[in-house]
Amino acid sequence: MRRGWMLLLTVLLTLALAACGGGGGNDGGSGGNGGNAQSSEGGSSGNAPGNSAGKSDSGAKDPEPVTLRMAWWGSQPRHDYTLQVIEMYQQKYPHVKIEPEYANFDDYWKKLAPQAAANDLPDIIQMDISYLSQYGGKGQLEDLTPYLGTIINTDHISENAISGGKLGDQLYGFNIGVNTIQFQYDPELLKKLGIEKPDENWTWDDYYALAGKAKEAGLYFDSGFRPEVFFGYYLRTKGQHLYSPDGTSLGYDDDQLFIDFFAPLAKLAQDGDTPTPDVKAQIKGLEDDLLVKGQQVGVWQWTNQFVGLQQVANRPLEMAHMPGPNREQGLYLKPSMYFSISKNSKHKEEAAKFIDFWVNDIEANKLIKGDRGVPVNSQVIEAVKPTLDPALIKVFDYVAWAQENSSPMDPPDPNGAAEIIALFKEITEAMDFGKLSPEDAAKRFREEANAILARNK
Numbered sequence: 143m144r145r146g147w148m149l150l151l152t153v154l155l156t157l158a159l160a161a162c163g164g165g166g167g168n169d170g171g172s173g174g175n176g177g178n179a180q181s182s183e184g185g186s187s188g189n190a191p192g193n194s195a196g197k198s199d200s201g202a203k204d205p206e207p208v209t210l211r212m213a214w215w216g217s218q219p220r221h222d223y224t225l226q227v228i229e230m231y232q233q234k235y236p237h238v239k240i241e242p243e244y245a246n247f248d249d250y251w252k253k254l255a256p257q258a259a260a261n262d263l264p265d266i267i268q269m270d271i272s273y274l275s276q277y278g279g280k281g282q283l284e285d286l287t288p289y290l291g292t293i294i295n296t297d298h299i300s301e302n303a304i305s306g307g308k309l310g311d312q313l314y315g316f317n318i319g320v321n322t323i324q325f326q327y328d329p330e331l332l333k334k335l336g337i338e339k340p341d342e343n344w345t346w347d348d349y350y351a352l353a354g355k356a357k358e359a360g361l362y363f364d365s366g367f368r369p370e371v372f373f374g375y376y377l378r379t380k381g382q383h384l385y386s387p388d389g390t391s392l393g394y395d396d397d398q399l400f401i402d403f404f405a406p407l408a409k410l411a412q413d414g415d416t417p418t419p420d421v422k423a424q425i426k427g428l429e430d431d432l433l434v435k436g437q438q439v440g441v442w443q444w445t446n447q448f449v450g451l452q453q454v455a456n457r458p459l460e461m462a463h464m465p466g467p468n469r470e471q472g473l474y475l476k477p478s479m480y481f482s483i484s485k486n487s488k489h490k491e492e493a494a495k496f497i498d499f500w501v502n503d504i505e506a507n508k509l510i511k512g513d514r515g516v517p518v519n520s521q522v523i524e525a526v527k528p529t530l531d532p533a534l535i536k537v538f539d540y541v542a543w544a545q546e547n548s549s550p551m552d553p554p555d556p557n558g559a560a561e562i563i564a565l566f567k568e569i570t571e572a573m574d575f576g577k578l579s580p581e582d583a584a585k586r587f588r589e590e591a592n593a594i595l596a597r598n599k
Contacts, residue, residue: 205237208492213243214268215250216513217428219450223509230506231499238492240266246427251560258282263484265493269315270479272370274307275389275557277482278314284483286313289494295502303518306477309554315480316497319446319515322475322544323375325364325462326448327440328433328455334359335439340462346376349465350406357414362438365425366407366416366574369566370559372442375464376403378549379472389556390598392591400584404573411574419571428454445540446478446515449533459533461540474551475544478515516541558594565590 214224221244228240243264245253251273257263263282277283286307290296294316296304307315329339335355341348353363367373374384376399383393410416417432425431432438434455441451445461452459464473481500483493499506504525507517511534517523527538569587572578578586 205235207237207239208489209239209241210266210487210489210493210496211241211243211264212266212496213250213254213264215245215247217246217450217454219428219453220513223511223513226509227500227506230509231496234499235495238496240496261486263486265484265487265489266496267482267484268479269482271306271477272555272559272563274315274480274482274554275309276560278309278312279557282485283314284485284487284490286316286483286494286497287311289491289497293491293494294498298519298521299501300518300520303477306551306554307480315477315482316501317477317518318481318497318501319478319512319517320475320541321445321478321515322473322541322548323371323442323464324445324448324540325440325442325464326451326459327462328436328457329460330457331361331436331439334361335363339460342463343469344463344465345467346406346465350410353410353415354413356416356439362417362432363410363415364440364442365422365432365438366411366570367442369404369570370555370563373400373403373566374552375472378474378552379466379468381471383552385552385556385559385595387553388598389553389558389595391595392588397581397584397588400587401580404570404583405580408570408573408576408580412576418574431455444476444478444515445537445544446513448537449511450513452533461536470547471549473544473548475541475548476551512537556595557598561594562591565594 212228214220216224221242224244225242228242232238232240243253244250250268254263254267258277258280263277267277267283269277269283274283286294290304290313303317303320304313306317307313325340327340332339335352337352340352356363370384377384377394380394380399382396382399385391386393407416411418417438421432428434428450431441431451431454433441433451440462443451448459448461463469466472481497483490483497487493500510501517501519502522504522507519507522507526508529510517511526511530516538517526523538527535530538565587569578569583573580573583
């Protein structure tokens with residue numbers, strides 16, 4: 143009798159254990175979303191096999207703990223929401239810990255260079271088009287092509303948006319947003335110069351004349367131009383390009399183009415209508431920006447920077463087009479930035495899953511709000527735009543306008559572009575201080591830039 147009871151207990155225990163081990167323990171798995179953008183509240187944002195959101199079937203082990211380093215540049219508002227997105231991701235995937243590394247733009251690259259030299263790059267790297275060739279060409283970035291459609295969902299992302307991160311056949315950066323260049327200004331300060339807003343079709347001569355009134359009004363007009371961006375735009379309006387198609391030399395032959403662009407800008411700095419380099423060197427972040435302080439009318443920058451600038455300035459700002467003529471020929475849509483994965487990362491798939499989350503998750507993008515460019519996922523745009531404040535809607539609408547009033551962008555900057563940016567900085571500062579004539583600057587720039595680019599032959 144006793145043996146019978148023991149046998150019965152054994153059978154019951156076996157059945158109970160089988161029931162506990164059944165395949166119902168998925169607490170957030172792959173989600174089966176069919177490729178659609180997803181809310182953070184509902185499963186995976188991608189269609190990756192083996193998605194790491196907890197246990198997927200009976201007997202599956204908890205994912206091994208993973209630590210990813212993630213680096214980016216930006217202002218304080220960008221840092222704040224990026225940390226929120228990271229926290230959202232970590233809550234969804236508790237086995238992942240992301241360690242942030244961030245700085246302003248200039249300090250970011252100064253920090254990244256020695257990390258690259260030591261083969262110690264972060265797992266996820268915010269990458270700029272000017273540096274993509276430098277890091278990708280040296281074999282320091284992972285080719286992301288194998289992750290497309292498997293881990294990074296691209297169902298609602300155009301091929302044009304993706305291809306902007308390619309060098310040859312290798313995808314070294316995943317485009318996380320698009321933007322374009324424009325003039326952003328304080329309308330109340332502009333009124334002190336006697337106009338309500340720049341003319342819709344203003345020219346470079348209109349700009350020089352207007353900016354030349356700034357000192358008299360007790361203001362700076364702008365803080366100058368990033369040469370590699372805006373001289374590149376100017377060359378495009380003339381049917382020329384900053385770099386040759388193969389990246390082995392400059393793309394323009396006539397140095398008068400350099401002189402015509404930079405000579406008036408140097409004069410504005412020397413006349414006190416724009417700040418000299420020593421004044422600009424004191425600007426370490428948006429909080430120090432002269433427009434934010436009410437000392438400057440406007441800035442020339444990317445559309446994705448508009449909202450952050452207005453937030454810190456805490457007053458309404460407006461947008462104006464780039465000067466012409468031939469604005470449509472010069473203007474282009476650019477990947478605002480990329481996410482790249484270090485070639486030396488030990489957790490490449492986990493890094494790719496985070497990129498998928500960033501570009502496809504709707505709730506995450508309600509925090510991002512287009513700060514890194516208008517989203518590349520069309521479903522995310524549709525879902526997020528109704529939630530945006532007026533300043534963000536301006537940005538989304540302006541990029542939509544630019545899409546119809548621009549030309550295809552140039553290829554990613556060639557290897558050596560970072561050195562050329564440094565050369566631009568050195569030469570333009572010398573011109574602004576009156577230590578180097580535009581003519582001599584044009585000659586020196588050509589000689590030294592071509593020597594840098596010749597290494598690509």
